[in-house]
Amino acid sequence: GENVEQHPSTLSVQEGDSAVIKCTYSDSASNYFPWYKQELGKRPQLIIDIRSNVGEKKDQRIAVTLNKTAKHFSLHITETQPEDSAVYFCAASKGGNNRLAFGKGNQVVVIP
Amino acid sequence: EPEVTQTPSHQVTQMGQEVILRCVPISNHLYFYWYRQILGQKVEFLVSFYNNEISEKSEIFDDQFSVERPDGSNFTLKIRSTKLEDSAMYFCASSEVNYGYTFGSGTRLTVV
Secondary structure, X not given: OOOEEEEOOEEEEEOOOOEEEEEEEOOOOOOEEEEEEEOOOOOOEEEEEEEOOOOEXXXXXXXXXXXXXOOEXXXXXXXXXXXXXXXXXXXXXXOOOOOOEEOOOEEXXXXX | OOOOEEEOOEEEEOOOOOEEEEEEOOOOOOEEEEEEEOOOOXXXXXXXXXXXXXXXXXXXXXXXXXXXXXXXXXXXXXXXXXXXXXXXXXXXXXXXXXXXXXXXXXXXXXXO
């Protein structure tokens, strides 16, 4: 089955700096790549997603890039704020409402 | 904004007891899922459900687990004889056709 690896496991950034989290996936048939933000004790919330027919997608301070050849995708957060502190999970799916395979998560800490 | 509702928020049960976790998916969604997250670990797929039957299940979803949609609104996960290692946060999710998961707020199951 699909195996999603996420790096680094923790990331500390100064407020205002950028944060980048990278994920790799193993199954070339995967075509849907969402990112979830999870605050302590709360549900995972979808923050951005990308499908394999595009290479980049942006939503305000958040962007995701996809490299299908290398089978990796990255989350970019610019102008980080303390409220960006959370665990971020990447996931991959073959789409069509198939299961999501999650990475292990990345703890992002934004230092004021 | 429509929400996936889960009850109870926290369930404590003795090892060997049966538990039923309840979910009310978003009304116009057709696909329903259960995921679990052991404390500090990644979110893991358990089962997906469509058109009143299981469409996919993981190796975690053994004979101790079952799902049911007893009426037009509820979606339940039953664990017949709980084990200590079943302690986790259980998330229900629903989606429309093609992507767009919405997760519920979760049920924290503690087996003692």
